Amino acid sequence: xxxxxxxxxxxxxxxxxxxxxxxxxxxxxxxxxxxxxxxxxxxxxxxxxxxxxxxxxxxxxxxxxxxxxxxxxxxxxxxxxxxxxxxxxxxxxxxxxxxxxxxxxxxxxx
Amino acid sequence: xxxxxxxxxxxxxxxxxxxxxxxxxxxxxxxxxxxxxxxxxxxxxxxxxxxxxxxxxxxxxxxxxxxxxxxxxxxxxxxxxxxxxxxxxxxxxxxxxxxxxxxxxxxxxxxxxxx
Numbered sequence: 001x002x003x004x005x006x007x008x009x010x011x012x013x014x015x016x017x018x019x020x021x022x023x024x025x026x027x028x029x030x031x032x033x034x035x036x037x038x039x040x041x042x043x044x045x046x047x048x049x050x051x052x053x054x055x056x057x058x059x060x061x062x063x064x065x066x067x068x069x070x071x072x073x074x075x076x077x078x079x080x081x082x083x084x085x086x087x088x089x090x091x092x093x094x095x096x097x098x099x100x101x102x103x104x105x106x107x108x109x110x
Numbered sequence: 111x112x113x114x115x116x117x118x119x120x121x122x123x124x125x126x127x128x129x130x131x132x133x134x135x136x137x138x139x140x141x142x143x144x145x146x147x148x149x150x151x152x153x154x155x156x157x158x159x160x161x162x163x164x165x166x167x168x169x170x171x172x173x174x175x176x177x178x179x180x181x182x183x184x185x186x187x188x189x190x191x192x193x194x195x196x197x198x199x200x201x202x203x204x205x206x207x208x209x210x211x212x213x214x215x216x217x218x219x220x221x222x223x224x225x
Contacts, residue, residue: 098209101152
C-alpha cells in the first residue's frame with residue numbers, strides 16, 4: 001500500500017509569517033507530485049504539478065520544491081495572509097492513480 | 111466557463127439503500143475520476159472513466175459502480191449502503207490522459223450520510 005505522509009497535520013501562524021510543510025512519498029515509480037489547496041466550502045484547486053527532480057515552482061507567494069530521489073516535497077508560503085487559510089493536499093502519481101495525503105490544515109491569524 | 115459540477119450537494123440515506131451521484135466535467139475535459147474522502151482522511155481514488163469505459167479502479171468493492179455518458183458526464187452508484195460509506199464524494203475532471211501528469215479540476219463534492 002502506497003503511503004503519502006504530510007506534516008504537520010495542522011498549523012497556526014500569524015499574518016505575515018512565512019511557513020512551510022512537507023509531503024513524503026515513495027521514491028520509486030515516480031511520475032508526478034501534485035499540490036492542491038482546499039478552502040472550506042470550496043473545491044480543491046490545483047497549485048502545482050511537479051515532475052522533475054530538483055524542480056521548483058512558484059505561484060505568487062507560494063512555492064514548492066521536489067526531491068524525487070529521497071521522496072519529499074516542500075510547500076512554502078511567504079508572508080502568510082488570512083486568505084491562505086486552507087487545507088493543502090499533496091498527491092503522488094506513480095504507476096497507480098493519484099494517492100493523496102491527509103493534508104496540512106493552515107490557519108492564518110490576522 | 112462552468113467548472114466541474116456535482117449533484118446533489120447533500121444526501122441522507124439509510125443502510126441497505128442505493129444512491130446515485132452525478133458529475134459534469136469541465137468543458138473540454140473527457141476524463142472523470144471519482145474520489146471518496148472519509149473524515150480525517152485524504153481523498154481516496156474510486157475509479158476513472160474515459161470514453162465511457164472504466165479505465166482504472168481503486169480498492170473499492172463492486173458495490174461501487176459508475177457510468178460515463180457520451181457528453182462525458184458521469185454517475186457514481188453505490189448499492190447496499192453501509193454506515194462506512196458516509197463520506198464526501200469528489201468528482202474530478204482532466205483533459206485526455208490518466209490525470210497523473212495534468213492537474214485535476216475538482217467539483218465541490220456530494221456529502222453522503224448513511225444512517
